[in-house]
Amino acid sequence: MLEVWGRRNSSNVMAVTWTIGELALDHIRHNVGGSFGGLDSAEYLDLNPNAKIPTINDNGCILWESNTIVRYLSSRYGSGTLYPEDPCLRAQAEQWMDWVKTTFFPAFHIIFFGLIRTLECKRDQQAIDRAIPAAGKILEIVEHHLNGQDYMIGNDLTMGDIPLGACIYRYFNLEIERPPLPNVEAWYQRLSNRAAYKENVMIPFGRSLEQWLQLEKESAQRDATNNS
Ligand SMILES: N[C@@H](CCC(=O)N[C@@H](CS)C(=O)NCC(=O)O)C(=O)O
Structure with missing residues:
Protein backbone atom coordinates (compact mmCIF):
# COMPACT_ATOMS: atom_id res chain seq x y z
CA MET A 1 0.00 0.00 0.00
CA LEU A 2 1.23 3.49 -0.85
CA GLU A 3 2.28 5.38 2.28
CA VAL A 4 2.60 9.17 2.52
CA TRP A 5 4.26 11.12 5.30
CA GLY A 6 3.20 14.72 5.82
CA ARG A 7 0.58 16.95 7.43
CA ARG A 8 -2.23 17.68 5.00
CA ASN A 9 -1.92 21.49 5.30
CA SER A 10 1.54 21.66 3.69
CA SER A 11 1.34 22.86 0.08
CA ASN A 12 4.08 20.39 -0.89
CA GLY A 33 5.79 17.80 10.39
CA GLY A 34 4.53 21.08 11.78
CA SER A 35 3.05 20.69 15.26
CA PHE A 36 3.05 16.89 14.82
CA GLY A 37 6.87 16.79 14.74
CA GLY A 38 8.45 13.42 14.00
CA LEU A 39 10.82 14.61 11.28
CA ASN A 50 16.27 16.25 4.83
CA ALA A 51 13.78 16.05 7.71
CA LYS A 52 11.14 17.52 5.40
CA ILE A 53 7.75 16.49 4.08
CA PRO A 54 6.42 14.95 1.89
CA THR A 55 7.93 11.48 1.64
CA ILE A 56 6.33 8.41 0.10
CA ASN A 57 6.93 4.69 0.11
CA ASP A 58 5.19 2.98 -2.79
CA ASN A 59 5.82 -0.73 -2.30
CA GLY A 60 9.50 -0.13 -1.58
CA CYS A 61 9.98 2.90 -3.83
CA ILE A 62 10.90 5.61 -1.31
CA LEU A 63 10.88 9.17 -2.62
CA TRP A 64 11.02 12.74 -1.37
CA GLU A 65 10.77 16.13 -3.17
CA SER A 66 7.15 16.85 -4.01
CA ASN A 67 7.72 17.49 -7.73
CA THR A 68 9.56 14.19 -8.08
CA ILE A 69 6.78 12.36 -6.25
CA VAL A 70 4.11 13.97 -8.46
CA ARG A 71 6.09 12.99 -11.58
CA TYR A 72 6.57 9.44 -10.32
CA LEU A 73 2.92 8.88 -9.39
CA SER A 74 1.77 10.45 -12.66
CA SER A 75 4.10 8.33 -14.79
CA ARG A 76 3.34 5.12 -12.91
CA TYR A 77 -0.43 5.50 -12.56
CA GLY A 78 -1.50 8.32 -14.86
CA SER A 79 0.20 7.76 -18.18
CA GLY A 80 -1.75 9.60 -20.87
CA THR A 81 -3.75 11.61 -18.32
CA LEU A 82 -1.69 13.42 -15.67
CA TYR A 83 1.48 12.30 -17.45
CA PRO A 84 1.39 13.46 -21.09
CA GLU A 85 2.59 10.78 -23.50
CA ASP A 86 4.04 13.24 -25.99
CA PRO A 87 7.65 14.01 -24.94
CA CYS A 88 7.35 17.71 -25.71
CA LEU A 89 4.05 18.15 -23.83
CA ARG A 90 5.49 16.13 -20.95
CA ALA A 91 8.59 18.34 -20.84
CA GLN A 92 6.37 21.44 -20.90
CA ALA A 93 4.42 20.07 -17.94
CA GLU A 94 7.72 19.52 -16.12
CA GLN A 95 8.86 22.99 -17.09
CA TRP A 96 5.87 24.55 -15.28
CA MET A 97 6.40 22.28 -12.30
CA ASP A 98 10.02 23.42 -11.99
CA TRP A 99 9.05 27.03 -12.66
CA VAL A 100 6.73 27.02 -9.67
CA LYS A 101 9.55 25.86 -7.38
CA PRO A 133 3.57 42.73 -6.28
CA ALA A 134 6.44 40.41 -7.26
CA ALA A 135 4.18 37.33 -6.99
CA GLY A 136 1.43 39.15 -8.92
CA LYS A 137 3.87 39.99 -11.69
CA ILE A 138 5.10 36.40 -11.85
CA LEU A 139 1.51 35.18 -12.17
CA GLU A 140 1.00 37.49 -15.14
CA ILE A 141 3.23 35.02 -17.02
CA VAL A 142 0.66 32.29 -16.30
CA GLU A 143 -2.14 34.71 -17.15
CA HIS A 144 -0.66 35.14 -20.61
CA HIS A 145 0.06 31.41 -20.98
CA LEU A 146 -3.52 30.39 -20.14
CA ASN A 147 -4.99 32.57 -22.88
CA GLY A 148 -7.19 30.23 -24.95
CA GLN A 149 -6.55 27.04 -22.98
CA ASP A 150 -8.20 25.50 -19.93
CA TYR A 151 -5.17 24.01 -18.19
CA MET A 152 -1.42 24.55 -18.15
CA ILE A 153 -0.92 21.96 -20.90
CA GLY A 154 -3.85 22.11 -23.32
CA ASN A 155 -7.42 21.53 -22.21
CA ASP A 156 -7.03 18.71 -19.68
CA LEU A 157 -5.50 18.52 -16.24
CA THR A 158 -1.90 17.23 -16.21
CA MET A 159 0.88 17.13 -13.64
CA GLY A 160 1.86 20.55 -15.01
CA ASP A 161 -1.11 22.03 -13.10
CA ILE A 162 -0.34 20.40 -9.79
CA PRO A 163 2.38 22.46 -8.05
CA LEU A 164 0.86 25.84 -8.93
CA GLY A 165 -2.67 24.57 -8.26
CA ALA A 166 -1.52 23.49 -4.79
CA ASN A 183 -7.43 33.53 -16.96
CA VAL A 184 -5.71 32.38 -13.78
CA GLU A 185 -8.95 32.88 -11.82
CA ALA A 186 -10.93 30.88 -14.39
CA TRP A 187 -8.31 28.09 -14.17
CA TYR A 188 -8.54 28.17 -10.37
CA GLN A 189 -12.36 27.92 -10.63
CA ARG A 190 -11.94 24.87 -12.90
CA LEU A 191 -9.66 23.27 -10.33
CA SER A 192 -12.14 24.13 -7.56
CA ASN A 193 -14.79 22.05 -9.32
CA ARG A 194 -12.65 18.91 -9.03
CA ALA A 195 -13.44 16.67 -6.05
CA ALA A 196 -9.78 15.78 -5.44
CA TYR A 197 -8.80 19.46 -5.42
CA LYS A 198 -11.60 20.40 -3.02
CA GLU A 199 -10.65 17.64 -0.64
CA ASN A 200 -6.88 17.99 -0.69
CA VAL A 201 -6.08 21.60 -1.50
CA MET A 202 -9.00 23.79 -0.42
CA ILE A 203 -8.11 23.48 3.23
CA PRO A 204 -8.86 26.53 5.39
CA PHE A 205 -5.71 28.13 6.77
CA GLY A 206 -7.06 30.87 9.04
CA ARG A 207 -5.87 34.45 9.28
CA SER A 208 -3.09 34.15 11.87
CA LEU A 209 -0.60 31.70 13.35
CA GLU A 210 -3.00 31.00 16.21
CA GLN A 211 -5.83 30.11 13.81
CA TRP A 212 -3.46 28.07 11.64
CA LEU A 213 -2.38 25.96 14.63
CA GLN A 214 -5.97 25.55 15.82
CA LEU A 215 -7.07 24.35 12.36
CA GLU A 216 -4.10 21.96 12.21
CA LYS A 217 -5.16 20.49 15.56
CA GLU A 218 -8.80 20.14 14.47
CA SER A 219 -7.80 18.43 11.24
CA ALA A 220 -5.67 15.94 13.21
CA GLN A 221 -8.66 15.20 15.44
CA ARG A 222 -10.81 14.58 12.36
CA ASP A 223 -8.12 12.28 10.90
CA ALA A 224 -7.99 10.34 14.18
CA THR A 225 -11.80 9.94 14.20
CA ASN A 226 -11.86 8.85 10.55
CA ASN A 227 -9.11 6.28 11.14
CA SER A 228 -10.66 4.81 14.32
N1 LIG B 1 11.53 20.98 -2.03
C1 LIG B 1 10.82 20.21 -1.05
C2 LIG B 1 10.47 21.14 0.11
C3 LIG B 1 9.99 20.36 1.30
C4 LIG B 1 9.61 21.30 2.43
O1 LIG B 1 10.21 22.37 2.63
N2 LIG B 1 8.60 20.88 3.18
C5 LIG B 1 8.16 21.68 4.31
C6 LIG B 1 6.61 21.71 4.35
S1 LIG B 1 5.93 22.55 2.96
C7 LIG B 1 8.60 21.02 5.60
O2 LIG B 1 8.94 19.84 5.64
N3 LIG B 1 8.59 21.79 6.69
C8 LIG B 1 8.85 21.28 8.00
C9 LIG B 1 7.60 20.93 8.72
O3 LIG B 1 6.52 20.89 8.16
O4 LIG B 1 7.72 20.65 9.95
C10 LIG B 1 9.57 19.58 -1.68
O5 LIG B 1 9.05 20.16 -2.64
O6 LIG B 1 9.14 18.51 -1.23
Whole structure:
Protein backbone atom coordinates (compact mmCIF):
# COMPACT_ATOMS: atom_id res chain seq x y z
CA MET A 1 0.00 0.00 0.00
CA LEU A 2 1.23 3.49 -0.85
CA GLU A 3 2.28 5.38 2.28
CA VAL A 4 2.60 9.17 2.52
CA TRP A 5 4.26 11.12 5.30
CA GLY A 6 3.20 14.72 5.82
CA ARG A 7 0.58 16.95 7.43
CA ARG A 8 -2.23 17.68 5.00
CA ASN A 9 -1.92 21.49 5.30
CA SER A 10 1.54 21.66 3.69
CA SER A 11 1.34 22.86 0.08
CA ASN A 12 4.08 20.39 -0.89
CA VAL A 13 2.11 17.54 0.68
CA MET A 14 -1.06 18.84 -1.01
CA ALA A 15 0.59 18.45 -4.40
CA VAL A 16 1.06 14.78 -3.56
CA THR A 17 -2.32 14.11 -1.93
CA TRP A 18 -4.14 15.92 -4.74
CA THR A 19 -2.28 13.77 -7.31
CA ILE A 20 -3.21 10.66 -5.33
CA GLY A 21 -6.83 11.87 -5.26
CA GLU A 22 -6.91 12.49 -9.02
CA LEU A 23 -5.50 9.00 -9.61
CA ALA A 24 -7.83 7.45 -6.98
CA LEU A 25 -4.96 5.52 -5.37
CA ASP A 26 -5.41 3.62 -2.11
CA HIS A 27 -3.00 4.99 0.44
CA ILE A 28 -2.37 5.77 4.06
CA ARG A 29 -1.01 9.09 5.29
CA HIS A 30 0.97 9.71 8.46
CA ASN A 31 0.65 13.10 10.13
CA VAL A 32 4.23 14.34 10.57
CA GLY A 33 5.79 17.80 10.39
CA GLY A 34 4.53 21.08 11.78
CA SER A 35 3.05 20.69 15.26
CA PHE A 36 3.05 16.89 14.82
CA GLY A 37 6.87 16.79 14.74
CA GLY A 38 8.45 13.42 14.00
CA LEU A 39 10.82 14.61 11.28
CA ASP A 40 13.95 14.25 13.42
CA SER A 41 13.38 10.65 14.45
CA ALA A 42 15.97 8.14 13.23
CA GLU A 43 13.17 6.21 11.55
CA TYR A 44 11.99 9.22 9.54
CA LEU A 45 15.52 10.41 8.69
CA ASP A 46 16.16 6.98 7.22
CA LEU A 47 13.33 7.66 4.78
CA ASN A 48 14.12 11.33 4.19
CA PRO A 49 17.47 12.66 5.44
CA ASN A 50 16.27 16.25 4.83
CA ALA A 51 13.78 16.05 7.71
CA LYS A 52 11.14 17.52 5.40
CA ILE A 53 7.75 16.49 4.08
CA PRO A 54 6.42 14.95 1.89
CA THR A 55 7.93 11.48 1.64
CA ILE A 56 6.33 8.41 0.10
CA ASN A 57 6.93 4.69 0.11
CA ASP A 58 5.19 2.98 -2.79
CA ASN A 59 5.82 -0.73 -2.30
CA GLY A 60 9.50 -0.13 -1.58
CA CYS A 61 9.98 2.90 -3.83
CA ILE A 62 10.90 5.61 -1.31
CA LEU A 63 10.88 9.17 -2.62
CA TRP A 64 11.02 12.74 -1.37
CA GLU A 65 10.77 16.13 -3.17
CA SER A 66 7.15 16.85 -4.01
CA ASN A 67 7.72 17.49 -7.73
CA THR A 68 9.56 14.19 -8.08
CA ILE A 69 6.78 12.36 -6.25
CA VAL A 70 4.11 13.97 -8.46
CA ARG A 71 6.09 12.99 -11.58
CA TYR A 72 6.57 9.44 -10.32
CA LEU A 73 2.92 8.88 -9.39
CA SER A 74 1.77 10.45 -12.66
CA SER A 75 4.10 8.33 -14.79
CA ARG A 76 3.34 5.12 -12.91
CA TYR A 77 -0.43 5.50 -12.56
CA GLY A 78 -1.50 8.32 -14.86
CA SER A 79 0.20 7.76 -18.18
CA GLY A 80 -1.75 9.60 -20.87
CA THR A 81 -3.75 11.61 -18.32
CA LEU A 82 -1.69 13.42 -15.67
CA TYR A 83 1.48 12.30 -17.45
CA PRO A 84 1.39 13.46 -21.09
CA GLU A 85 2.59 10.78 -23.50
CA ASP A 86 4.04 13.24 -25.99
CA PRO A 87 7.65 14.01 -24.94
CA CYS A 88 7.35 17.71 -25.71
CA LEU A 89 4.05 18.15 -23.83
CA ARG A 90 5.49 16.13 -20.95
CA ALA A 91 8.59 18.34 -20.84
CA GLN A 92 6.37 21.44 -20.90
CA ALA A 93 4.42 20.07 -17.94
CA GLU A 94 7.72 19.52 -16.12
CA GLN A 95 8.86 22.99 -17.09
CA TRP A 96 5.87 24.55 -15.28
CA MET A 97 6.40 22.28 -12.30
CA ASP A 98 10.02 23.42 -11.99
CA TRP A 99 9.05 27.03 -12.66
CA VAL A 100 6.73 27.02 -9.67
CA LYS A 101 9.55 25.86 -7.38
CA THR A 102 12.16 28.26 -8.71
CA THR A 103 10.11 31.33 -9.63
CA PHE A 104 6.65 31.56 -8.07
CA PHE A 105 7.07 29.72 -4.77
CA PRO A 106 9.97 31.77 -3.36
CA ALA A 107 7.91 34.99 -3.60
CA PHE A 108 4.68 33.33 -2.52
CA HIS A 109 6.33 31.66 0.47
CA ILE A 110 7.39 35.06 1.87
CA ILE A 111 3.77 36.22 1.69
CA PHE A 112 2.08 33.10 3.05
CA PHE A 113 4.63 32.33 5.74
CA GLY A 114 4.84 35.98 6.74
CA LEU A 115 1.11 36.64 6.96
CA ILE A 116 -0.20 33.33 8.27
CA ARG A 117 2.58 31.35 9.87
CA THR A 118 4.47 34.11 11.67
CA LEU A 119 3.44 36.02 14.77
CA GLU A 120 2.46 39.56 13.81
CA CYS A 121 5.19 41.01 16.06
CA LYS A 122 7.85 38.98 14.21
CA ARG A 123 6.67 39.73 10.68
CA ASP A 124 9.04 41.22 8.10
CA GLN A 125 6.37 43.50 6.66
CA GLN A 126 8.77 45.13 4.21
CA ALA A 127 9.67 41.77 2.68
CA ILE A 128 5.96 40.89 2.44
CA ASP A 129 5.17 44.24 0.84
CA ARG A 130 7.84 43.60 -1.79
CA ALA A 131 6.78 39.98 -2.40
CA ILE A 132 3.07 40.75 -3.03
CA PRO A 133 3.57 42.73 -6.28
CA ALA A 134 6.44 40.41 -7.26
CA ALA A 135 4.18 37.33 -6.99
CA GLY A 136 1.43 39.15 -8.92
CA LYS A 137 3.87 39.99 -11.69
CA ILE A 138 5.10 36.40 -11.85
CA LEU A 139 1.51 35.18 -12.17
CA GLU A 140 1.00 37.49 -15.14
CA ILE A 141 3.23 35.02 -17.02
CA VAL A 142 0.66 32.29 -16.30
CA GLU A 143 -2.14 34.71 -17.15
CA HIS A 144 -0.66 35.14 -20.61
CA HIS A 145 0.06 31.41 -20.98
CA LEU A 146 -3.52 30.39 -20.14
CA ASN A 147 -4.99 32.57 -22.88
CA GLY A 148 -7.19 30.23 -24.95
CA GLN A 149 -6.55 27.04 -22.98
CA ASP A 150 -8.20 25.50 -19.93
CA TYR A 151 -5.17 24.01 -18.19
CA MET A 152 -1.42 24.55 -18.15
CA ILE A 153 -0.92 21.96 -20.90
CA GLY A 154 -3.85 22.11 -23.32
CA ASN A 155 -7.42 21.53 -22.21
CA ASP A 156 -7.03 18.71 -19.68
CA LEU A 157 -5.50 18.52 -16.24
CA THR A 158 -1.90 17.23 -16.21
CA MET A 159 0.88 17.13 -13.64
CA GLY A 160 1.86 20.55 -15.01
CA ASP A 161 -1.11 22.03 -13.10
CA ILE A 162 -0.34 20.40 -9.79
CA PRO A 163 2.38 22.46 -8.05
CA LEU A 164 0.86 25.84 -8.93
CA GLY A 165 -2.67 24.57 -8.26
CA ALA A 166 -1.52 23.49 -4.79
CA CYS A 167 -0.63 27.15 -4.01
CA ILE A 168 -3.30 29.05 -5.91
CA TYR A 169 -6.17 28.44 -3.48
CA ARG A 170 -4.08 30.22 -0.87
CA TYR A 171 -3.06 33.00 -3.23
CA PHE A 172 -6.69 33.84 -4.02
CA ASN A 173 -7.80 33.54 -0.40
CA LEU A 174 -5.22 35.77 1.25
CA GLU A 175 -6.13 39.37 2.00
CA ILE A 176 -3.62 40.84 -0.44
CA GLU A 177 -3.67 43.02 -3.53
CA ARG A 178 -3.67 41.09 -6.78
CA PRO A 179 -3.38 42.30 -10.37
CA PRO A 180 -6.26 41.40 -12.71
CA LEU A 181 -5.73 37.70 -13.53
CA PRO A 182 -8.96 36.58 -15.25
CA ASN A 183 -7.43 33.53 -16.96
CA VAL A 184 -5.71 32.38 -13.78
CA GLU A 185 -8.95 32.88 -11.82
CA ALA A 186 -10.93 30.88 -14.39
CA TRP A 187 -8.31 28.09 -14.17
CA TYR A 188 -8.54 28.17 -10.37
CA GLN A 189 -12.36 27.92 -10.63
CA ARG A 190 -11.94 24.87 -12.90
CA LEU A 191 -9.66 23.27 -10.33
CA SER A 192 -12.14 24.13 -7.56
CA ASN A 193 -14.79 22.05 -9.32
CA ARG A 194 -12.65 18.91 -9.03
CA ALA A 195 -13.44 16.67 -6.05
CA ALA A 196 -9.78 15.78 -5.44
CA TYR A 197 -8.80 19.46 -5.42
CA LYS A 198 -11.60 20.40 -3.02
CA GLU A 199 -10.65 17.64 -0.64
CA ASN A 200 -6.88 17.99 -0.69
CA VAL A 201 -6.08 21.60 -1.50
CA MET A 202 -9.00 23.79 -0.42
CA ILE A 203 -8.11 23.48 3.23
CA PRO A 204 -8.86 26.53 5.39
CA PHE A 205 -5.71 28.13 6.77
CA GLY A 206 -7.06 30.87 9.04
CA ARG A 207 -5.87 34.45 9.28
CA SER A 208 -3.09 34.15 11.87
CA LEU A 209 -0.60 31.70 13.35
CA GLU A 210 -3.00 31.00 16.21
CA GLN A 211 -5.83 30.11 13.81
CA TRP A 212 -3.46 28.07 11.64
CA LEU A 213 -2.38 25.96 14.63
CA GLN A 214 -5.97 25.55 15.82
CA LEU A 215 -7.07 24.35 12.36
CA GLU A 216 -4.10 21.96 12.21
CA LYS A 217 -5.16 20.49 15.56
CA GLU A 218 -8.80 20.14 14.47
CA SER A 219 -7.80 18.43 11.24
CA ALA A 220 -5.67 15.94 13.21
CA GLN A 221 -8.66 15.20 15.44
CA ARG A 222 -10.81 14.58 12.36
CA ASP A 223 -8.12 12.28 10.90
CA ALA A 224 -7.99 10.34 14.18
CA THR A 225 -11.80 9.94 14.20
CA ASN A 226 -11.86 8.85 10.55
CA ASN A 227 -9.11 6.28 11.14
CA SER A 228 -10.66 4.81 14.32
N1 LIG B 1 11.53 20.98 -2.03
C1 LIG B 1 10.82 20.21 -1.05
C2 LIG B 1 10.47 21.14 0.11
C3 LIG B 1 9.99 20.36 1.30
C4 LIG B 1 9.61 21.30 2.43
O1 LIG B 1 10.21 22.37 2.63
N2 LIG B 1 8.60 20.88 3.18
C5 LIG B 1 8.16 21.68 4.31
C6 LIG B 1 6.61 21.71 4.35
S1 LIG B 1 5.93 22.55 2.96
C7 LIG B 1 8.60 21.02 5.60
O2 LIG B 1 8.94 19.84 5.64
N3 LIG B 1 8.59 21.79 6.69
C8 LIG B 1 8.85 21.28 8.00
C9 LIG B 1 7.60 20.93 8.72
O3 LIG B 1 6.52 20.89 8.16
O4 LIG B 1 7.72 20.65 9.95
C10 LIG B 1 9.57 19.58 -1.68
O5 LIG B 1 9.05 20.16 -2.64
O6 LIG B 1 9.14 18.51 -1.23
